[in-house]
Amino acid sequence: MPQGPSLDDFVLLKRLALGAMSEVFLAEVKGAVGPDRLVALKRMRPEVAGDEAWVRQFLDEAHLSTLLNHPFLARLRTFGQQDGLLFLVFEYVHGLTLAQLLEARRTAGLGPMPWAHAARIALSVAECLGYLHALQGREGQPLGLVHRDIHPGNIMIADTGAVKLLDFGIARRSGRLTETQPGRVKARLEYAAPEQLREAPLDGRTDVHGLALTLHELLSGVQPLRRDTPLRTMEAVLKDVPRGLGAVRPAVPEALQRLVTAALAKEPARRPSLLEVRTSLDQALRDGAPLVGLPELAGLVAPWLPGSGRLPWSQEHPRENATVTRTADVSRPPANTKR
Numbered sequence: 001m002p003q004g005p006s007l008d009d010f011v012l013l014k015r016l017a018l019g020a021m022s023e024v025f026l027a028e029v030k031g032a033v034g035p036d037r038l039v040a041l042k043r044m045r046p047e048v049a050g051d052e053a054w055v056r057q058f059l060d061e062a063h064l065s066t067l068l069n070h071p072f073l074a075r076l077r078t079f080g081q082q083d084g085l086l087f088l089v090f091e092y093v094h095g096l097t098l099a100q101l102l103e104a105r106r107t108a109g110l111g112p113m114p115w116a117h118a119a120r121i122a123l124s125v126a127e128c129l130g131y132l133h134a135l136q137g138r139e140g141q142p143l144g145l146v147h148r149d150i151h152p153g154n155i156m157i158a159d160t161g162a163v164k165l166l167d168f169g170i171a172r173r174s175g176r177l178t179e180t181q182p183g184r185v186k187a188r189l190e191y192a193a194p195e196q197l198r199e200a201p202l203d204g205r206t207d208v209h210g211l212a213l214t215l216h217e218l219l220s221g222v223q224p225l226r227r228d229t230p231l232r233t234m235e236a237v238l239k240d241v242p243r244g245l246g247a248v249r250p251a252v253p254e255a256l257q258r259l260v261t262a263a264l265a266k267e268p269a270r271r272p273s274l275l276e277v278r279t280s281l282d283q284a285l286r287d288g289a290p291l292v293g294l295p296e297l298a299g300l301v302a303p304w305l306p307g308s309g310r311l312p313w314s315q316e317h318p319r320e321n322a323t324v325t326r327t328a329d330v331s332r333p334p335a336n337t338k339r
């Protein structure tokens, strides 16, 4: 790995998330001015620093992220290591993940998302996936990238309404799509595609499945393949056909319901292509949907982002009290645990 910045170049302001392998902080680049001074710093957890598989996965995410540049992706700015701990520095997205948004709506008694908003978000993610899947190497060779972990926890809506795809932690080139570390570097069970559980070769249609599961959840409010035990969830991923959206959200246009059902086909070859997904979503949005653009998506997250337009750390986390060394306070519960 090239000599990158050191953690001492950043002030950690607040922990945003705690995952099994890494933690993500809102951080400030020391000495920087302007909005770019805020970053999301994803740091390997000290507990896993000696674990070769995790280190490799983290390095893979770093290397892959250096190739990516798309408006719907949280851009990697730099990466480095200190005391054997790797860290990645991303553009900070001031917003909510779809998982956080769904949870916030549930708590507020608002129910799942208006269908046109959900379709617009899915369309953005599909566009971003199209970019990812078509990415070529320096010599024009297709890289065959697959995200493999599309779910509501890895998609954010920024306060601007911009949709941002995150977390290339398990993304791979399709040529070497084998899940070599059983139970460790896999996608979350309830969002996995059947071919991921079967350890069969993966391609872009795996992401189509993840996108359809996400869209289903945005519209139904439930994780359609999640069951009460990991074993039952695995069985459901392999065999269960999720309930048609018509049964839970009759107001969702039929064409959209059909799209979700088709994209959840157990057999990848039966799923629509990304182009077909985009075409259907676009058509549904043209056929009498209310206008949904950036301002409307911004409006979706605004009620839970009281700091919008102000500095993105809240009153409860004044800067003076934030842990300003690289050993952030890990005794407090995280603001958001991984989901």
Ligand SMILES: Nc1ncnc2c1ncn2[C@@H]1O[C@H](COP(=O)(O)OP(=O)(O)O)[C@@H](O)[C@H]1O
Binding pocket: 016, 017, 018, 019, 020, 021, 022, 024, 040, 042, 074, 090, 091, 092, 093, 094, 097, 153, 154, 166, 167, 168, 169, 336, 338
């Ligand atoms: N660029 C970012 N801007 C703001 N929040 C982020 C950013 N990247 C990650 N997060 C937050 O951290 C969480 C975990 O990040 P993610 O990259 O998905 O790591 P993990 O591999 O642990 O799932 C996300 O769900 C989101 O809440």
Ligand SMILES: [Mg+2]
Binding pocket: 153, 154, 167
């Ligand atoms: Mg994630």
